[in-house]
Amino acid sequence: MSVACRIGSGSSFGHHGEVLQGLISWDGARHRALVTMPCYRLRSTASFTPVPSAPLTVTCGKRSKAKRAAELTLRLLNVSDIGGGIEVASNIPWGAGMGSSTADVVATIGAVSDALDVQLGPAEVGRIAVAAEVASDPVMFGNQAVLFAQREGCILEYLGAPLPPVDLLSVEVGGAVSTLDLPLPQYTSAEVEAFRPLMGLLRRAVYAQDARLLGRVAMASARINQRFLPKPFFEDLAAINEETGGLGVQVAHSGSVVGLLYEAGDQRGCAIAKQLIRDRLGLSPAGVFMSRRPLEVVL
Amino acid sequence: MTIRNIYRSIIEAKELPQVVQLEDSLYGAAFGLMKLLPAHHMLDRAKEQKFLDQSTTVVESTSGTFGLALAMLCAIDKRPLVLVSDPAIDAAFRLRLEDLGATVDIVRKPEAVGGYQAARLARLREHQHRVSNHYWPRQYTNPDNVGAYSKVAEILVESLGEIDCLVGTVGSGGSVCGTSRFLRQLLPKLRVIGIDTPGSVLFGLPDAKRVLRGLGNSVHPTNLDHTAIDEVHWVDGATAFLATRLLHREAALFRGGTSGAAFLVARWWARRNPGAKTVVLLPDEGDRYLTTIYDDNWLEAEGLRRSKLPEAPVEASSLADVPANAWSRFDWRRRTFEAVTGQRYGSSELL
Numbered sequence: 291m292s293v294a295c296r297i298g299s300g301s302s303f304g305h306h307g308e309v310l311q312g313l314i315s316w317d318g319a320r321h322r323a324l325v326t327m328p329c330y331r332l333r334s335t336a337s338f339t340p341v342p343s344a345p346l347t348v349t350c351g352k353r354s355k356a357k358r359a360a361e362l363t364l365r366l367l368n369v370s371d372i373g374g375g376i377e378v379a380s381n382i383p384w385g386a387g388m389g390s391s392t393a394d395v396v397a398t399i400g401a402v403s404d405a406l407d408v409q410l411g412p413a414e415v416g417r418i419a420v421a422a423e424v425a426s427d428p429v430m431f432g433n434q435a436v437l438f439a440q441r442e443g444c445i446l447e448y449l450g451a452p453l454p455p456v457d458l459l460s461v462e463v464g465g466a467v468s469t470l471d472l473p474l475p476q477y478t479s480a481e482v483e484a485f486r487p488l489m490g491l492l493r494r495a496v497y498a499q500d501a502r503l504l505g506r507v508a509m510a511s512a513r514i515n516q517r518f519l520p521k522p523f524f525e526d527l528a529a530i531n532e533e534t535g536g537l538g539v540q541v542a543h544s545g546s547v548v549g550l551l552y553e554a555g556d557q558r559g560c561a562i563a564k565q566l567i568r569d570r571l572g573l574s575p576a577g578v579f580m581s582r583r584p585l586e587v588v589l
Numbered sequence: 590m591t592i593r594n595i596y597r598s599i600i601e602a603k604e605l606p607q608v609v610q611l612e613d614s615l616y617g618a619a620f621g622l623m624k625l626l627p628a629h630h631m632l633d634r635a636k637e638q639k640f641l642d643q644s645t646t647v648v649e650s651t652s653g654t655f656g657l658a659l660a661m662l663c664a665i666d667k668r669p670l671v672l673v674s675d676p677a678i679d680a681a682f683r684l685r686l687e688d689l690g691a692t693v694d695i696v697r698k699p700e701a702v703g704g705y706q707a708a709r710l711a712r713l714r715e716h717q718h719r720v721s722n723h724y725w726p727r728q729y730t731n732p733d734n735v736g737a738y739s740k741v742a743e744i745l746v747e748s749l750g751e752i753d754c755l756v757g758t759v760g761s762g763g764s765v766c767g768t769s770r771f772l773r774q775l776l777p778k779l780r781v782i783g784i785d786t787p788g789s790v791l792f793g794l795p796d797a798k799r800v801l802r803g804l805g806n807s808v809h810p811t812n813l814d815h816t817a818i819d820e821v822h823w824v825d826g827a828t829a830f831l832a833t834r835l836l837h838r839e840a841a842l843f844r845g846g847t848s849g850a851a852f853l854v855a856r857w858w859a860r861r862n863p864g865a866k867t868v869v870l871l872p873d874e875g876d877r878y879l880t881t882i883y884d885d886n887w888l889e890a891e892g893l894r895r896s897k898l899p900e901a902p903v904e905a906s907s908l909a910d911v912p913a914n915a916w917s918r919f920d921w922r923r924r925t926f927e928a929v930t931g932q933r934y935g936s937s938e939l940l
Contacts, residue, residue, distance in 0.1 A: 479634065480732070483739035487771045490743035494750045503750055510774045 295340040295372065296407070300400020302393040303429045304332030304382035306458055306549050306579055307542025309504065310492060310511040312485045313477045314437065316446045320482060321439040322474070323446050325492065326389065327458070327508070327540055327549065328433045329579040334380035334393035338401035344373035359395040359422035363402040363410075366418060376401065386462065387545010392427040395419045417443045433582055435496050437489070449492065453581060454499040455554040456537065459563055460576040463522045463548050472544050475518040484514060505537025505551045512541040512548075521548050523571050530570070534563040547576075554580065598665050600629050605740060606870070608748045611840055615859040615867045616749060617852070618741065619842060623872040624728075627763050628658035630737030631726045632666075646671060646720045650709040652678040653803065654873055655728055655761075660689035671720075673712045675705040682877060706807060728761045729810030738767030745868055746775060754780040754862070756855035757870035758804035758847045759791055762813025764870055769817050782858060783818040783921070784850050786829070787913045792821045792921070793930035794911060800826025800893065803847040803872065809926075809935040821921045822902055824850035827893040828916045830882045833875070835898065837883075843875040846882050853916065857901060 311324035338360065346364075348357045356378050364372065376398055382390040399418050403410045410418075412430040419426040420443030428438035428445070435449035488507050495503035509528070516524060521541055527548050528539045536559055537551040552559045557578075564575045596602035604625040606618035620626075635641040647663055649656065652674040663670040670691040674683075678695065686693050694716070700707035717723050728734045745752060745768070752772060757765040769781045788797035789805025792815075796807050801824065824832075826846070833849025836842045844852075848871040855869035881887050888894035902918035905911045908930065911919065926934035 480736055483736045484771060484774060486739040487742035487746055487775060490745070490747035491750070491775050493747050498750065500750065506751075506775045513774070 295342075295405055298338045298340075298401045298403070298405025299335065300338075300397045300402075300404055301333055301335040302396035302400070303328050303330060303389070303432065304334065304380075304393045305329055305389045305427060305429060306332075306460060306581075307387050307540060307545055307547055308511070309453065309508045309540060310437075310485070310488050311543040312488075312511065312514060313475075313482050314446060314485050314489070315482060321446060322441055323437050323439045324427070324543070325435060325437055325449070325453075326427050326429065327453070328429070328581055329388075329458070330433065330582060331579060332382045332388060332393070334378060334382060334390070334397040336376060336378045336394070336397035336401040338398070338405045339375045340372050340405050341374040343371055346373045346376065348376045348378065350378045355391055355423045356394045356398040359398045359418060360402050362418050362421055363399050366414075367403065367406055367408055369406060374405075383462075383547075385545075386547050387542030388547060389427040389429050391423055392419055392429050395422050395426070396430045413445065416445075419443065435492075447489075449496040451496050451499070454495055454501040454504050455580070455582045456501045456504060457552045457554050457556060457560060458540070458549040458579045458581060459552070459560045459567075460579055461523075461527060461548045461550070461567060461573055462546060462576055463524075463527075463573065464546055472519065475515075477514075481514055484510075501551070501553055502537055505540075507538075508540035508549075508551060509538035511543070512539055515541060515543045519544060521546075523573065524548065526571055527567070530563050530566045534559045534566070536563065549579070554582075600625055600662060600665065604629055605744060608744060608868075609840075609842070611842075611852070611869075612856065612859060614864060615855060615869065617840075617842065617855075617869050617871045618745065619844070619848075619871045621874060622654055622658060622661075623764060623870070624653075624655040624658040625661065626740065627728060627734040627737040627761075628655060628662055628726065631728070631731055631733045632659075632662055634733040634736075635724055635726070641724045642722070643668075644722060646723045648713055648716050648720070648723050648725050649673070649728075650706075650713045651728075656686060656691070657682070657689075659726070660686045660691040663691065664689040669720075671716050673709045673716070675699075675709060677705075679877070704807075728763065729806075729808070729812055732812070734761060734763035734812050735767035735770065738764055739771045741768045741870075742771035745772065749866060749868065751776060751866065752779060752868050753865035754782065754855075754858060754867040755870070756782045756784070756851055756858065756867065758784045758851050758872065759813060760804045760806060760847075761810045762791075764872070766812060766814045766817045768870065770814070773817075780819050781817055782820045782822060782854060784822045784824055784854055786850070787823050787825055787911065789823075792823075792919075793908045793926065793932070794823070797913070800891075801829045801846050801850060803845060804850065811935055815921065815926045815929075815934070816923045818921045819923060821919045822850075822854045822916065823911055823919075824853060824916050825912075825914050827888075827895050827914070828853065828899065830888060830893055831895045831898055833878075833882050837875065842871070844871055845873045845875055845878055847872050849882075853898065854902075 305326040415430040433452040437447040540549040646669040786805040788799040829850035832853035859867040
């Protein structure tokens with residue numbers, strides 16, 4: 291099929307791990323699912339320069355999943371005679387559980403479909419992403435909070451709004467992992483039940499845009515996860531967060547970063563915590579991320 | 590946007606409570622029939638673990654609402670059910686169980702040691718020998734009783750956000766310990782008030798005849814985790830019955846006697862702690878008590894008619910101070926049974 295082609299571009303958010311991740315009972319079955327903590331400053335961008343009858347090439351390190359995503363997208367769009375160059379750039383740390391891989395994949399899918407002048411919806415992007423990389427994060431939904439089955443590529447629940455805004459002091463605690471090399475957590479039946487109230491409070495947190503409630507959910511999910519991929523310094527970081535008026539601690543459940551949560555704009559709490567983490571634990575916090583771009587309304 | 594879906598059975602439609610505001614910061618979780626929730630969860634989990642196939646007979650010793658819940662579930666599953674009970678079971682209730690297809694087997698004679706409870710368990714064993722493919726849910730020891738209350742915790746935090754105090758009656762320990770355990774993952778400072786009645790052994794009082802039914806116990810269920818409980822109240826029958834009537838007259842909530850006892854304690858606590866969000870679990874409806882709690886002549890004849898509720902509970906500084914015929918309160922402080930009473934918990938074989 292011959293198609294109108296131009297240079298296409300796409301981009302995607304990264305995230306700072308999850309607010310909640312576990313095995314969720316939904317409509318009579320159990321699904322591995324998660325809600326991510328978006329970080330709008332973490333981004334992957336991709337461009338695609340289509341060339342008729344050329345092979346697909348990807349520049350930038352080991353982006354094999356991006357190449358596979360591009361191939362799958364072309365196949366889905368019924369295009370067989372086009373290749374070309376894909377360039378991916380990203381500021382998302384690799385292998386820390388911050389969505390670097392999915393963000394590359396989603397940016398690439400966006401670039402390819404843009405080059406072919408096709409608009410794909412987030413649900414379609416999600417399915418291609420899971421096909422390209424087995425398990426994906428729901429970054430294709432932007433900052434809309436969703437409960438996403440990361441291995442099925444489908445949404446279990448739309449929470450109806452973005453998560454309440456928070457500031458997040460990011461700490462790398464070591465032990466980067468590849469998502470696919472980790473054994474899948476085997477949750478007990480009591481743990482599966484435990485995720486229900488977490489989802490209940492998360493719905494209230496989103497509905498009321500209440501960051502305190504969000505912190506409680508993140509903390510509870512992080513604690514359950516300590517049995518599967520324990521984060522070093524977790525209790526120390528939780529204590530520092532509490533001492534400095536924080537809202538709770540959040541983790542990348544299959545990654546290596548911990549986020550100390552604060553009310554949006556609580557620079558003082560973040561600064562004191564940063565110093566305490568250096569003094570007491572000898573760790574260097576990577577910096578403060580915002581889950582959402584602050585609204586700037588000019589009247 | 591939330592879309593309203595169908596319920597796949599009346600169990601799903603009725604097993605969860607409705608959260609109703611009763612006073613400024615006091616909310617009731619009003620169940621139609623609370624025991625549907627644990628019974629449903631226990632049977633589902635048993636199916637998952639292959640303890641239960643399509644032809645398995647369910648056997649249980651009960652004369653209460655747990656039996657009704659099992660009867661409803663087994664009717665829908667087209668599954669045989671044997672309920673072993675004693676002569677205390679009321680006639681209308683028995684008809685309802687039998688109409689749902691349950692076999693209700695009444696033991697006529699108490700055992701010399703262990704009374705009716707022991708006699709019922711002996712009879713239950715006979716049924717187990719007779720029916721090889723059987724399943725015994727055992728609500729007092731089955732951890733899936735406790736696990737069922739995740740759904741209640743979910744509804745409470747979803748509709749109320751943070752909660753400061755949970756009040757509920759204790760019988761098997763499932764509802765109060767289950768709900769509070771799931772809530773405390775999110776709200777570690779939650780205060781938990783358990784309600785018992787004089788004559789019940791759950792919190793260390795001597796076994797005696799109990800006027801108020803539907804809470805308390807004459808045995809020690811392992812599903813009761815004493816270290817979850819901050820404060821225990823014992824409510825006597827007459828006081829609970831008047832509170833039940835008050836709940837009906839003032840809030841139009843037509844409930845059983847356990848709900849009355851729970852409401853009494855929760856309202857007292859909520860009024861003393863204004864601004865603290867208090868939730869009270871209200872287990873079942875009033876239909877079964879029309880000829881008793883709701884009948885002034887019956888109350889009069891039984892010597893249980895009161896005209897005024899006490900303003901506050903009697904403060905008991907030790908278990909020996911707990912009165913037999915009044916509402917009282919004791920600081921349990923999340924201690925074990927042994928730490929408070931000096932006795933071992935759960936030595937009874939009668940579970």
